[in-house]
Amino acid sequence: MRYSALKIFTEGLTGNKGWKPVWREPEPKKEYDVIIVGGGGHGLATAYYLSNKFGVKNVAVLEKGWIGSGNVGRNTTIIRSNYMLPGNEPFYELSMKLWEGLEQDFNYNAMVSQRGILNLYHTDPQRDAYVRRGNAMLMAGADAVLLDQDQLREECPFLDFDNARFPIKGGLAQRRGGTVRHDAVAWGYARGADAKGVDIIQNCEVTGFDIENGVCRGVETSKGSIKAKKIAVCVAGSSSRVMAKAGMRLPIESHVLQAFVSEGLKPVIPGVITFGAGHFYVSQSDKGGLVFGGDIDGYNTYAQRGNLPVVEDVCEGGMAIMPMIGRARLLRSWGGIMDMSMDGSPFIDKTHIEGLHFNGGWCYGGFKATPASGYCYAHLLAKGEPHEVATEMRLDRFERGAMIDEKGVGSQPNLH
Amino acid sequence: MIINHPLLGPRDAAEFYVMGDADLINRPDPDAEGAAEAFYEYAYLRDNPAGEHRELWYHEQGDRSWLVVTRSTLTHEIMNVEMARDVALAKGRGQ
Amino acid sequence: MTQSNRIAGGLVDRSKQLSFTFNNKSMTGYEGDTLASALLANGQRLVGRSFKYHRPRGIFSAGSEEPNAMVHLRRGAAQEPNTRATVAELFNGLEATSQNHRGSLEFDLMSVTDLASPFLSAGFYYKTFMWPKKFWEKLYEPAIRASAGLGRLSMQEDPDSYDKGFLHCDMLIIGAGPAGLMAALTAGRAGARVILADEDHLMGGRLNAETLSVDDQEGSAWAAAAAAELDAMPNVRLMTRTSVYGAYDHGVYGALERMTDHVPTSGGKPRQVLWRIYTKRAILTAGATERSIAFPMNDRPGVMLAGSVRTYVNRYGVAPGKKVAVFTNNDDGWRTATDLHAAGVSIAAVIDSREITPLAAIPGALILMGASVASTSGYLGLKSIATSSGVKIETDCLAVSGGWSPNVHLTCHQRGRPTWRDDIGAFVPGGDLPIGMHVAGAGNGSLALASSLKEGANVSASVASDLGFAATAAFPSAEDQSTDITPFWHVEGKGRAWIDLQNDVTVKDVKQSQAEGFRSVEHLKRYTTLGMATDQGKTSNVLGLAIMAEATGKSIPETGTTIFRPPYSPVPIGALAGRARGKDFRPFRLTPSHKWAETHGADFVEAGAWLRAQWFRKGSEKGWRDSVDREVEATRGSVGICDVTTLGKIDIQGRDAAAFLNKVYANGFAKLAVGKVRYGLMMREDGIVMDDGTTARLRENHFIMTTTTANAGPVFRHMEFARQCLWPGMDVHLISTTDGWAQFAVAGPNARNLLSKIVDMDISNEAFPFMACAETTVCGGTPARLFRISFSGELAFEIAVPARYGDAMMTKLMEAGEEFDATPYGTEALGVMRIEKGHAAGNELTGQTTANNLGLGKMVSKKKDSIGNKLSERPEMNREDDLRLVGFKPVDTSKPLAAGAHFVDNGKEAVTKNDLGWMTSVAYSPELGHSIGLGFLKKGDQRKGDKLRAVDLLRGGEVKVEVVSPHMIDPEGERLRA
Amino acid sequence: MPDMLTAEPFLGGYTLDLGDVAVAEVTDISIVSIAMPLGGGDALANAVQAAWGCALPAPRGTSVSSDGSVTLIFSTPDQTLAILPGVDGLAVTDVAAKLGDVGYYTEQTDNWVGLRASGAKSISALERICPLDLASMSVGGAERTVMEHLGVFIMREDDERFLLLSGSSSAKSFLHAVELSMRNVT
Known part of the structure; x- marks a missing residue:
C-alpha cells in the first residue's frame, strides 16, 4: 500500500477502515539466505537494504519481542555526523546522507528534521578541539559552522551567557543535524523490507547457534531451528549475551543511558543543543516535549532503568545553560541498554566463525547510525567485504592497537 | 544505590567511582609466554554477564578503598562487598 | 463572578x-x-x-x-x-x-x-507530509510544532530557587489515606522512624472526599486526629505537599516537597525541596485512581469522574453541576448519586451498565439499569446526554465511573509488572516489587475502607516487626462499602469515543492501530500516543488496553500490561537541579594568590574547577595580547611569577615508594637520587599517555609527585588502584597535598637573584642545580619546598609554602622582585612559553596520544614492567608513518596560525584521505616575532623543513606552514641550566 | 624573625549566627596525616598509645588523647588524621618527632578549611547537603562524604555541634553551601 495525502483523504472519507497491516506476521521458513538476529533499527535497516539495494530477498529478521523494542524505541532521536576521527566521520556522514533521502526512499514519514545540532564550547582548548573536529567534518564532506558568542546570542538568546559557571563562549554547529521520529524508522524499514519479501518474525528468540567445525549454519529459536547461509547478529544492548551463545567474549560492556522528556510546551528551542561543561543535551519534539539526556549511569546493567544521581546531574546541566526551563516539568524517564565498547566506537564485521557476522558496540550513538549501519552491514553480508566507510570497525582493532577513541579515555567503557 | 562498605556500612553510591569488571585485578604477568595476548584480553575483553557481576568501586569521597562489589546486573541487588585489597592479596598479588 | x-x-x-x-x-x-x-x-x-x-x-x-x-x-x-x-x-x-x-x-x-x-x-503523519522533500522543515513541521505543545514557558530565567536534601527513615509510607495513616500510626506507635508523605496539603486521602465514617467519626475528622497524633511523635516526620515520585535502587526514594507553591511569593526561600529518602522499608499506600468509560463524545466539559464529582461536593462544598447524571459500571459510582443527593444536589439520572437491582432509590432521578450513554450534546459544556436506548436526559454534569485502578506506579519503577485481578477489573501490584517495598490499601486492590485500614495496619505491623520493633496492629471500626464491578469499557455508537483525553486518542484509533499490525501494547502506545500525555495515562491506560483486547479477541492480561516509569507525577526541572545553576552549578577552586590577583588586574579563566589568572591587565593595555606578550617578554627578559598551585601534588611515602613509581611511570624512577626531581611519563594500561609531570625525591622513602591540573584526581585514583589492587604487597601510601601548598613558579634570568633574597639557603647553580629539590624555609622561618624545575625553559624554580601563607608569599615575591621588575604572569603566557619550548599539554595529551606520537617513545623503558608498557607495543601504535609532535611556523611570518587546522600536502585536496594531522596549539611568540604552533603530523619527525598547507575550512583560512622542531626557543636548554 | 610570612585564614575567620544555627571558621587547629606502614600497625598503635594515651580510631570514629588536645579521625584503612592545636608553620615535624619512625607523616593543615556548625537547627540545615544520617551519628563519630560535589570530613562534637573539614581551595564554595543551607531553614 503506497502512502500519500490522497490515500489519507480517501481513507478519512470512508471511516479509516481500509488500512492494512504495515508488515505481515509470517511463520519462519526452514532456511534463508540471511538471518538477521534482532529486529531493532539496525536489523530492520539491514534487512531493508539487503532486500532493496543488494538484491538479497530471502531474508528473515528474528526479534525476541516486538520490532523496534531495542534502542530505536528508546533514544533521544538525534541525528548528526559531527565526528572527528577518520575511522568514524565518513561512516556517519554516509548515514546522514541516507537519512536525508530516507522518507522518499521508503515512503514513510519518519519526520527527519534537520533543525541543526549545536555543541557549546566553554574554553579556548575546547574551541580548538571543535575546530579540529569541524575541519575533519568538512574534509569528509559534512557541514560544520563555528559560532562565536555574538552569533550564538542571536540564535539562542535564552542561554545563560552572563552568569554561567562555565561561560558559554561559542559553539560548533552542524546545520544538517537534527532529529527523527525514532519509532517510525523501525516501522518504515520494516514496511519496506516486508514489501520485498523479508520475513519479520516477532516473539522469536534466538537461543543458540548451529556451529560445527567453525562454521555457523543456522540458529536455534523459540520457534524451532532455522538454517541460513549467513547469520547476522545485530542486537546492540544484548550483544554479549547473544554472542556468548557462540562462545565469544566481546570488547563490550552493557550500560544504561537514561533519557527524559518534559511535558509538552509550545516551541522553545530551535534544534539540538549540547552542554560542553556538563552532561546535558536537549531537543524539542514535534509534540512539544523537551527530550533530553546526559551521561550513562556508569555501572554495568541490563535493567533498562537508572538512578537519581544521573537524573539530577542532567537537570543541573540543563539549568546551568538554560535557566528558563526551571518551571518545565520532567514528565517521564526511561533507560536503554547500551553496548559500550572499549573505545566508544562500533563493530561491523565478520567473526572468526564462518558465516557468523556481528554488528554492535554502538554505545549511545546507535540511532543516528541506523541507515549507514544497515547499509554497511548489508554490504558486508552481500559482498563479503566491508563497505569503504566501515573498514575500521573491526573486531580485531584492539589487538592491533588501532582504536577509534573519539573521547580519548581508553579501555574503560563507562567513560566513553 | 547503596553500597554496604565492609568498614563503613551502607554508603550512597554517589560517594564512589565505578570502574567495571573486577577482573582488572588480575593483571597478567608481563614476562609470561603469550603476555601480549593476555594483556589484550585483560584490557579489552569482558564477560559482561546478565546476572551476578563482580566489579570495582572506589570510595573516592570516603575512605579511598577500592571495593569488589558483587551485584546483579539484572536487579541491581548487591550480594557481597569486599575490600579489593583483600581480594587481590587472596589471589596472591603482592609486589 | x-x-x-x-x-x-x-x-x-x-x-x-x-x-x-x-x-x-x-x-x-x-x-x-x-x-x-x-x-x-x-x-x-x-x-x-x-x-x-x-x-x-x-x-x-x-x-x-x-x-x-x-x-x-x-x-x-x-x-x-x-x-x-x-x-x-x-x-x-x-x-x-x-x-x-x-x-x-x-x-x-x-x-x-x-x-x-x-x-x-x-x-x-507517518503517511504524508513527505512531498516535496524540502517542505518538511520549512512548512509542515513548523505548523505542526506551533499547534502542538501545550503550555508556554516564559523564556525567562526561573525566578525561584530550589533546594535538595537527604532524609533517612526505617519506614517511608507513601500516601496518607486510610491505609497510609494506619500504617504510620502502627509503625510510629512501635517506635520506628517513620516518614509519612502525601501530595495533598491535607492528610486523609479519600477520607476527606467521602462521607464514610471511622470509629463513629466523620472520616475527615478521624484523619485529622490521626495526623495530629502522628505529628506529636518525635520519631515521625509528616510531609504534606510532598510527592514521592520515584522508587530507586536499594530503598532510595525521590520526593518533591512544595514549600511555597500555595502562597503568593516564595519570599526568597526555596520554592520546592527535592528529597532523597533513604529507607529500610517502604509501604506504598497510594490509593486508586478512577477511570472513565469510552462512549461517543465523552470529552465535553461537564463529563467528569464520578469519584471526583463527589470530592468537589464533600470536600470543597462545590456542586460541579446543577443537575448531575451518573454513568457507572460499579457500585461505587452510586455513592456519587447518594452523596450528591444528600448534599442537596439534584440528580438527573443514574445509568448503570449492569442488569442488576438498583442500589438506591434517589428521588427525582431516572434510574436506568443495563443502560449506557450513547451520545452527548453541548459544544462548550455538557447540555444533555442520550442513552443507547434513546432516552435523552438534560444534564450539565455527567459523573462517570468505569471502576478504580490501584496506583501501582511506584511498584513498576524497577520494571515490576502488575497483575490483573478480574474481581475488581484492575491491575494490582505484581510479585516483583522493588526490594523493600510493600503495598497496602486501595493501592493493593483493597478498595473498601475497612479492609484498607486493616491492611495498612497489618502490613505496617509486620514490616515494623521485621525491623525489630514490637508492633501490634489495632484497627478502628469502619464499614466496607461495596465496590462490586462488572467491567464495561466502551459504548459503540456514532461519534468519537475518547480514551486518552489529553492526547485525543479515541476507540477508533486503537482499532486502526490493531488493523495496521500495531498490536503489542508498546506498539499501540507508540502508534496512537495513548498514555504519553502529561497524565501518563493515569485515567486512560487500562481503558486503551481493554479496547485493544476486545479488538484482538484476547483477555486483558494476554494483551499485555504497561508499566510506569518515574516520575509518578511530573517534577520541575528546576527542582531536580536544585541549587546547581548559575555560578553555583559547580564549586570553584581558588588559588592561594587569588585575592592578590583580583586586586592586580587579573582576568580569570576556568581551568576545570579552578579559576586561574589568565593574564594581568596593566595600565593602558587594550587587548589580552598586549598583556600576554608583555608577561612573556618580562619573564624571558628578567623574571616572572606564576601561581602553579593547581597542579596536582601527591605525597608518596613508603619502603616501596620508589618501586611503586617504577610501576606507574613508563620511565625509570628507582635510581632517582634524594634531593632530585625527574620528569615522569605516565601511561594507561592501554599504552596511551595518561599524564606527565615531575616527581621529587625528598627523602629515601618520600616523594612528591606533580600531575597536570586536569588529571590530579584521575592519577590519584589510578595509583590507589595500582597500590591496592595490583601490588597490595607494596608498602606505599598516598595522600593529596594539592590544596595544602601554595606553589609559585619563579622564572627568568633573574629568578635566582629574586629568590636568593627570600629563601634561607644557598641556591647557586652549584649548590642547587637544575632538577634539584629541597625542604627549606623562606623569610627566616616559614617552611617551604623548593624545586628547580622549568616549564618555561628559563632558569626557574618552583617555591611552595603552606597555603595559608600563599597570599603573603605572593606579596613578598613581588616586593623582592621589584628591583627586577618582576612580573606576574597568567596561564596564557605560561601557554606561550610552553609552546615555544615544545612541551605537551592538554591539547596534546588528548588520551589518544602515544609516547611515540610525542616523540618520547624512547622514554618507555623496556627493562622493567610498568603500566601500559606491554600494550604500547602493539603494531598499529608503532607505525613508522604515525603522527609525530612537531613545531610549525608560518612561511609568511606575518600570518597567524590556527589551532585545529588540518595539514595537507601542497597540491592535495583538503579531504579525509589526504589528512596528515592537525595543529594542536598555537601562540604568538614575542621572542621569535611570529606565530608558532605545535601539531601532530604524519611522519612529522621525517619532515623537518617541509612546507605544507594548514587548512582551516571551518573558518575559511589557510596558511602555508613550515615544519620545524617543537623546541623553538633555546633548543639546547642552556637557559634552564644556567 | 620580623620577616616571616603571616598566615591568613582561608575565610578570614568568618562567623555567622542565625539564632537557631550558626557557622564559624575554625582557625586554631593543625592537621597531620599518619600512615601506617604495611605490617606496622601494632608499632604505630603502641606509639600513639604512648604519646597520646589513646588508641587508633576505629572506622567511622574518633579517638581523643588523654589530655584532650589531640583528636584522631579514621581516614582510610591505613591512614589517620590527627587534629592538633594550631601551630605556626608545620605540625608534621612535631608529630613525627613525638611518634617516631613507626609511621609516615604528611602535613595536612592547609589542605583543609574547618567550619563549625552548631545550633538547634544544625541537622535541619546540614541534611540539605549531607547524605549521611546525622541524627543517628553518635557524638565522637566521624565520616567522610561528599556535599555539593566537595569532599568533607564531618565529625559530631556534640548533640548540636559538628566540625566540618573540606578542601581549602574550595573554601568559599563550601562555606556558601553550608551558609545557604542554614539560611534556607531559618
Missing part, C-alpha cells in the same frame, strides 16, 4: 475568602480550595483545549491524574505551564490563564483541526 455553585459543607475555610483571576476574570474562592474547585464554584466549566483537535475541555478529576484542566499559573517570569488546576492550591491573587488555543479559549481558531479529524487518525 459569584460562587454560583458553592454549596454547604466541605473542609474549606469560609472565613478566609481569596480572590483570583482566570483569563483575567476576577473570581473568589476559599482557603482550602484548589484552583479547580474554585473554578467549578464559580461555574467555570470550560478551562482548556485538547492537544490534537483543540477540543473544548473542562475539569475531569480532582487530583494529579487530571488530563484536561491544565493552565498557566502565575505571570511573567514565574509563569508555569501545564499546571493541573486540580492540585493547585488557591491563594490570594492567584492568576491563571488557559493554554493551547489561538484566539480566545471560547473561540479557538485551531479548533478547525477538529473538523479535519477523519484525516488525522492514528499515525496519519
Whole structure:
C-alpha cells in the first residue's frame, strides 16, 4: 500500500477502515539466505537494504519481542555526523546522507528534521578541539559552522551567557543535524523490507547457534531451528549475551543511558543543543516535549532503568545553560541498554566463525547510525567485504592497537 | 544505590567511582609466554554477564578503598562487598 | 463572578475568602480550595483545549491524574505551564490563564483541526507530509510544532530557587489515606522512624472526599486526629505537599516537597525541596485512581469522574453541576448519586451498565439499569446526554465511573509488572516489587475502607516487626462499602469515543492501530500516543488496553500490561537541579594568590574547577595580547611569577615508594637520587599517555609527585588502584597535598637573584642545580619546598609554602622582585612559553596520544614492567608513518596560525584521505616575532623543513606552514641550566 | 624573625549566627596525616598509645588523647588524621618527632578549611547537603562524604555541634553551601 495525502483523504472519507497491516506476521521458513538476529533499527535497516539495494530477498529478521523494542524505541532521536576521527566521520556522514533521502526512499514519514545540532564550547582548548573536529567534518564532506558568542546570542538568546559557571563562549554547529521520529524508522524499514519479501518474525528468540567445525549454519529459536547461509547478529544492548551463545567474549560492556522528556510546551528551542561543561543535551519534539539526556549511569546493567544521581546531574546541566526551563516539568524517564565498547566506537564485521557476522558496540550513538549501519552491514553480508566507510570497525582493532577513541579515555567503557 | 562498605556500612553510591569488571585485578604477568595476548584480553575483553557481576568501586569521597562489589546486573541487588585489597592479596598479588 | 455553585459543607475555610483571576476574570474562592474547585464554584466549566483537535475541555478529576484542566499559573517570569488546576492550591491573587488555543479559549481558531479529524487518525503523519522533500522543515513541521505543545514557558530565567536534601527513615509510607495513616500510626506507635508523605496539603486521602465514617467519626475528622497524633511523635516526620515520585535502587526514594507553591511569593526561600529518602522499608499506600468509560463524545466539559464529582461536593462544598447524571459500571459510582443527593444536589439520572437491582432509590432521578450513554450534546459544556436506548436526559454534569485502578506506579519503577485481578477489573501490584517495598490499601486492590485500614495496619505491623520493633496492629471500626464491578469499557455508537483525553486518542484509533499490525501494547502506545500525555495515562491506560483486547479477541492480561516509569507525577526541572545553576552549578577552586590577583588586574579563566589568572591587565593595555606578550617578554627578559598551585601534588611515602613509581611511570624512577626531581611519563594500561609531570625525591622513602591540573584526581585514583589492587604487597601510601601548598613558579634570568633574597639557603647553580629539590624555609622561618624545575625553559624554580601563607608569599615575591621588575604572569603566557619550548599539554595529551606520537617513545623503558608498557607495543601504535609532535611556523611570518587546522600536502585536496594531522596549539611568540604552533603530523619527525598547507575550512583560512622542531626557543636548554 | 610570612585564614575567620544555627571558621587547629606502614600497625598503635594515651580510631570514629588536645579521625584503612592545636608553620615535624619512625607523616593543615556548625537547627540545615544520617551519628563519630560535589570530613562534637573539614581551595564554595543551607531553614 503506497502512502500519500490522497490515500489519507480517501481513507478519512470512508471511516479509516481500509488500512492494512504495515508488515505481515509470517511463520519462519526452514532456511534463508540471511538471518538477521534482532529486529531493532539496525536489523530492520539491514534487512531493508539487503532486500532493496543488494538484491538479497530471502531474508528473515528474528526479534525476541516486538520490532523496534531495542534502542530505536528508546533514544533521544538525534541525528548528526559531527565526528572527528577518520575511522568514524565518513561512516556517519554516509548515514546522514541516507537519512536525508530516507522518507522518499521508503515512503514513510519518519519526520527527519534537520533543525541543526549545536555543541557549546566553554574554553579556548575546547574551541580548538571543535575546530579540529569541524575541519575533519568538512574534509569528509559534512557541514560544520563555528559560532562565536555574538552569533550564538542571536540564535539562542535564552542561554545563560552572563552568569554561567562555565561561560558559554561559542559553539560548533552542524546545520544538517537534527532529529527523527525514532519509532517510525523501525516501522518504515520494516514496511519496506516486508514489501520485498523479508520475513519479520516477532516473539522469536534466538537461543543458540548451529556451529560445527567453525562454521555457523543456522540458529536455534523459540520457534524451532532455522538454517541460513549467513547469520547476522545485530542486537546492540544484548550483544554479549547473544554472542556468548557462540562462545565469544566481546570488547563490550552493557550500560544504561537514561533519557527524559518534559511535558509538552509550545516551541522553545530551535534544534539540538549540547552542554560542553556538563552532561546535558536537549531537543524539542514535534509534540512539544523537551527530550533530553546526559551521561550513562556508569555501572554495568541490563535493567533498562537508572538512578537519581544521573537524573539530577542532567537537570543541573540543563539549568546551568538554560535557566528558563526551571518551571518545565520532567514528565517521564526511561533507560536503554547500551553496548559500550572499549573505545566508544562500533563493530561491523565478520567473526572468526564462518558465516557468523556481528554488528554492535554502538554505545549511545546507535540511532543516528541506523541507515549507514544497515547499509554497511548489508554490504558486508552481500559482498563479503566491508563497505569503504566501515573498514575500521573491526573486531580485531584492539589487538592491533588501532582504536577509534573519539573521547580519548581508553579501555574503560563507562567513560566513553 | 547503596553500597554496604565492609568498614563503613551502607554508603550512597554517589560517594564512589565505578570502574567495571573486577577482573582488572588480575593483571597478567608481563614476562609470561603469550603476555601480549593476555594483556589484550585483560584490557579489552569482558564477560559482561546478565546476572551476578563482580566489579570495582572506589570510595573516592570516603575512605579511598577500592571495593569488589558483587551485584546483579539484572536487579541491581548487591550480594557481597569486599575490600579489593583483600581480594587481590587472596589471589596472591603482592609486589 | 459569584460562587454560583458553592454549596454547604466541605473542609474549606469560609472565613478566609481569596480572590483570583482566570483569563483575567476576577473570581473568589476559599482557603482550602484548589484552583479547580474554585473554578467549578464559580461555574467555570470550560478551562482548556485538547492537544490534537483543540477540543473544548473542562475539569475531569480532582487530583494529579487530571488530563484536561491544565493552565498557566502565575505571570511573567514565574509563569508555569501545564499546571493541573486540580492540585493547585488557591491563594490570594492567584492568576491563571488557559493554554493551547489561538484566539480566545471560547473561540479557538485551531479548533478547525477538529473538523479535519477523519484525516488525522492514528499515525496519519507517518503517511504524508513527505512531498516535496524540502517542505518538511520549512512548512509542515513548523505548523505542526506551533499547534502542538501545550503550555508556554516564559523564556525567562526561573525566578525561584530550589533546594535538595537527604532524609533517612526505617519506614517511608507513601500516601496518607486510610491505609497510609494506619500504617504510620502502627509503625510510629512501635517506635520506628517513620516518614509519612502525601501530595495533598491535607492528610486523609479519600477520607476527606467521602462521607464514610471511622470509629463513629466523620472520616475527615478521624484523619485529622490521626495526623495530629502522628505529628506529636518525635520519631515521625509528616510531609504534606510532598510527592514521592520515584522508587530507586536499594530503598532510595525521590520526593518533591512544595514549600511555597500555595502562597503568593516564595519570599526568597526555596520554592520546592527535592528529597532523597533513604529507607529500610517502604509501604506504598497510594490509593486508586478512577477511570472513565469510552462512549461517543465523552470529552465535553461537564463529563467528569464520578469519584471526583463527589470530592468537589464533600470536600470543597462545590456542586460541579446543577443537575448531575451518573454513568457507572460499579457500585461505587452510586455513592456519587447518594452523596450528591444528600448534599442537596439534584440528580438527573443514574445509568448503570449492569442488569442488576438498583442500589438506591434517589428521588427525582431516572434510574436506568443495563443502560449506557450513547451520545452527548453541548459544544462548550455538557447540555444533555442520550442513552443507547434513546432516552435523552438534560444534564450539565455527567459523573462517570468505569471502576478504580490501584496506583501501582511506584511498584513498576524497577520494571515490576502488575497483575490483573478480574474481581475488581484492575491491575494490582505484581510479585516483583522493588526490594523493600510493600503495598497496602486501595493501592493493593483493597478498595473498601475497612479492609484498607486493616491492611495498612497489618502490613505496617509486620514490616515494623521485621525491623525489630514490637508492633501490634489495632484497627478502628469502619464499614466496607461495596465496590462490586462488572467491567464495561466502551459504548459503540456514532461519534468519537475518547480514551486518552489529553492526547485525543479515541476507540477508533486503537482499532486502526490493531488493523495496521500495531498490536503489542508498546506498539499501540507508540502508534496512537495513548498514555504519553502529561497524565501518563493515569485515567486512560487500562481503558486503551481493554479496547485493544476486545479488538484482538484476547483477555486483558494476554494483551499485555504497561508499566510506569518515574516520575509518578511530573517534577520541575528546576527542582531536580536544585541549587546547581548559575555560578553555583559547580564549586570553584581558588588559588592561594587569588585575592592578590583580583586586586592586580587579573582576568580569570576556568581551568576545570579552578579559576586561574589568565593574564594581568596593566595600565593602558587594550587587548589580552598586549598583556600576554608583555608577561612573556618580562619573564624571558628578567623574571616572572606564576601561581602553579593547581597542579596536582601527591605525597608518596613508603619502603616501596620508589618501586611503586617504577610501576606507574613508563620511565625509570628507582635510581632517582634524594634531593632530585625527574620528569615522569605516565601511561594507561592501554599504552596511551595518561599524564606527565615531575616527581621529587625528598627523602629515601618520600616523594612528591606533580600531575597536570586536569588529571590530579584521575592519577590519584589510578595509583590507589595500582597500590591496592595490583601490588597490595607494596608498602606505599598516598595522600593529596594539592590544596595544602601554595606553589609559585619563579622564572627568568633573574629568578635566582629574586629568590636568593627570600629563601634561607644557598641556591647557586652549584649548590642547587637544575632538577634539584629541597625542604627549606623562606623569610627566616616559614617552611617551604623548593624545586628547580622549568616549564618555561628559563632558569626557574618552583617555591611552595603552606597555603595559608600563599597570599603573603605572593606579596613578598613581588616586593623582592621589584628591583627586577618582576612580573606576574597568567596561564596564557605560561601557554606561550610552553609552546615555544615544545612541551605537551592538554591539547596534546588528548588520551589518544602515544609516547611515540610525542616523540618520547624512547622514554618507555623496556627493562622493567610498568603500566601500559606491554600494550604500547602493539603494531598499529608503532607505525613508522604515525603522527609525530612537531613545531610549525608560518612561511609568511606575518600570518597567524590556527589551532585545529588540518595539514595537507601542497597540491592535495583538503579531504579525509589526504589528512596528515592537525595543529594542536598555537601562540604568538614575542621572542621569535611570529606565530608558532605545535601539531601532530604524519611522519612529522621525517619532515623537518617541509612546507605544507594548514587548512582551516571551518573558518575559511589557510596558511602555508613550515615544519620545524617543537623546541623553538633555546633548543639546547642552556637557559634552564644556567 | 620580623620577616616571616603571616598566615591568613582561608575565610578570614568568618562567623555567622542565625539564632537557631550558626557557622564559624575554625582557625586554631593543625592537621597531620599518619600512615601506617604495611605490617606496622601494632608499632604505630603502641606509639600513639604512648604519646597520646589513646588508641587508633576505629572506622567511622574518633579517638581523643588523654589530655584532650589531640583528636584522631579514621581516614582510610591505613591512614589517620590527627587534629592538633594550631601551630605556626608545620605540625608534621612535631608529630613525627613525638611518634617516631613507626609511621609516615604528611602535613595536612592547609589542605583543609574547618567550619563549625552548631545550633538547634544544625541537622535541619546540614541534611540539605549531607547524605549521611546525622541524627543517628553518635557524638565522637566521624565520616567522610561528599556535599555539593566537595569532599568533607564531618565529625559530631556534640548533640548540636559538628566540625566540618573540606578542601581549602574550595573554601568559599563550601562555606556558601553550608551558609545557604542554614539560611534556607531559618
